[in-house]
Amino acid sequence: MRFIHAADIHLDSPLIGLSAYPDAPAQMLRSATRDAFTNLINEAIEQQVDFVVIAGDLYDGGWKDHNTGIYFCREMGRLKKAGIKAYVKFGNHDAESEMTKKLVLPDNVHTFESRKAHTFIIDELNVALHGRSFKDAATTENLSQSYPDPLPGMFNIGVLHTALGVQSTHANYAPCTLDELQAKGYQYWALGHVHEYQMWQGHSTIVFPGNLQGRHVRETGPRGAVLVTADETGVQKVERLFVDVLRWHSVNVDATSCSTMPEVVHAINRELETLVQSGPPNMPSAVRITITGKTPVHGELFGMEAQLRAEVLACAAAIAPERLWIEKVKTATTASDETEAIRARGDxxxxxxxxxxxxxxxxxxxxxxxxxxxxxxxxxxxxxxxxxxxxxxxxxxxxxxxxxxxxxxxxxxxxxxx
Incomplete structure (x- = not known):
């Protein structure tokens, strides 16, 4: 048996940090979350998985219009034609209280209700999926405590949107602990809410797949879902599937040895060339450059952010204009302390x-x-x-x-x- 576990898709959520610049890839910014989700559905069909699990925050809140829902129905229709079911739990961003518009979903899509935890059974696979959607966005009760006991002889999957009680950068919704999840007796916990990939193995395999598409510079690196392979003895393999269409990078450039602005620009150019050469072919990158170091050029850089950005944009345009987008150029240098040398001058x-x-x-x-x-x-x-x-x-x-x-x-x- 194989299934895909995804979470935190945030359909039609904007990418933040590039739209203010005239050189930004406008169309890509608008469609990135949809394009990543389409890539996910492509993977599900090509891999011929048995089902797909979405562990919350499919949407980014209430729809502006019905186009978001129509798009989702279209992608679910593609899964249906391939004989693949989807099991969807709603999290804080798509809780019942957040959604003012709805559409009837294709019959291969099964959504967990919010009144109480309940179970979907896939008889032909001996699989039981347990879950409970958020009724309110700010759900602070421990939902996992209401989940049913594992069904004997079944492969039990818990679908839960949670901060896991230890994720300080995310609101502490549906808090619980690793020990509580391990003690439940399920073979696999499909988690959502935390946007970074994490996995814990023990009696249960517990996974945050991360979000499908990085939306700002705090969500750097490859993004996607996981492909889980299991049999009657339990989880055999968890593989990451990268489906993002634009990747964020935060690049620090050490200017300690630089004595002029052109030298700083050359150092940045080298870092950008390395980034392009080491990345996947044709993968666009949104990059924040931060110049660091105790350097003699600190004074020259002070107040020159606009000029420096123009220099960096020129570097990006020369290296790979279709693949490099500069989100921001920040100066975080300090001055070389030449106090004693200057004091000795006596002038x-x-x-x-x-x-x-x-x-x-x-x-x-x-x-x-x-x-x-x-x-x-x-x-x-x-x-x-x-x-x-x-x-x-x-x-x-x-x-x-x-x-x-x-x-x-x-x-x-x-x-x-x-």
Whole structure:
């Protein structure tokens, strides 16, 4: 027996972080979750699996119109023609309370009710699937406790949408523990809600397949479902199926050895070339570049995000314009501390450095600086005031740290400009 276990499909959910840029792949952003789901159905048909399990968050909330449901019915119709059934549990994003529109689904699709846990039996395979859908999005009770005991002589699958009680980055819905699931006596737990692939093996095999398609830069790397092979003795194999159509990457570029912006750009170019060469052929990538390191070029990079992004876009266009999309370029460098070398010069630059060192603890200077900067802060839009961390320091008058942070880069840059 073989079945596919998928979860967290979030049909028609937008991909976040690229749509604001004119060079973004607009059509791909709109259709990525559907395209990944179509790839999943293709795999199910080609692999000739016995059934498909969807463990919650098939949808991303209420439909804007019926097109989302019509698309899903079409894909389920393809499964029906191939003789494949689907078993669907609804999670927090597609709970009954979230769905204002519905369609009658093809008869090969079986959905778990929300009033109580119940069981679907596939007699010809000796399989029992136990599950309970969410009635409300914020379901905080331990649903697994209401699941029935395993049926003797059957391969028992628990379908559950849960944070498993330990996933701090996800809302703690339907909390339970690994020990509770292992003690239930099912052969397999098909979980959903956590978007990263995880598997635990013991008396039960417990799996989060992750989501089908990464939707932003916090969901990097390959995405998909799992193909489970089992027999009368239990689970024999769990294989990952990658069906995503656009892959997110977060690339750190160490600029420690760089002394000019062109050198930084060359370092970024090398990382992008490596990414393209090591990735699957024809797989588009959305990339966030973060420049790190204690580097002499810190001062030159300060405030040059727009220019740096243009340089990186040019690199991507030269390497693989149809496969590389730059989500963001961030600067997280620190200045090389050249304090002693500059102090030994004994010139005007050394005097400026000493002035900054004294200014960090000079209350009159800090008050004057606050008054000057408050004019800038007060004119900034509210969203910018909330987004820029140093604005909070300016309003509170805590400027000593800001002066200390700026000093090494500013003095270093002035020395380089000579």
């Amino acid at each position: 005007a630059l050394a005097d400026l450095q000493e002035f900054f060192e004294q200014a960090q603890t000079d209350p009159d200077f800090l008050d004057s600086l606050k008054n000057d900067l408050m004019g800038l802060v007060s004119k900034a839009p509210l969203e910018l005031q909330n987004a820029v961390p140093c604005f909070k320091d300016i309003r509170s008058g805590e400027l000593s740290g800001l002066v200390g942070e700026v000093r090494p880069g500013l003095v270093s840059q002035l020395a380089r400009m000579e």
